[in-house]
Amino acid sequence: MLGRGRFREVVERQLDIFSADEAALLAEGKAADTAWTNAGREESEELFGDYRLVVDAVGERLYDIRESYAGTLDEETADDYREAFNRSALKRFKRYASFLEEGE
Incomplete structure (x- = not known):
């Protein structure tokens, strides 16, 4: 193993591109979070679903980003990459990245 930073650059680039490409979706998520958090009792369940x-x-x-790239690597290297991707994605997109932990 070449150390923890082995995939740092590629993962950071992937997440930068994701942030730019999905800016509208990320903004929608922030707005939806605010909406359900500030909603009254009657509206909160539906807004939480949204x-x-x-x-x-x-x-x-x-x-999908993680698995597309991991699919180009051998199994052991792919596992290391997934760990690096998950670690960075969870730091950067904590509220959205739980799917990565569930989808492993």
Whole structure:
């Protein structure tokens, strides 16, 4: 193993591109989070459902990015890459990246 930083640059680039490409979706997630958090009792359940749909969409896109690249690597290297991707994605997109932990 070449150390923890082995995939740092590629993962950071992937997440930068994701942030730019999915800026509207990330903004939608932030707005949905604010909406359900500030909603009254009667509205909060429906608005939380809307928020979860956005969270799932973001998580699925992160998962797809991770798995697309991991598919180009041998199994052991892919596992190391997945760990690096998950670590960085969870730091950067904490509220949206739980799908990565569930989807492993």
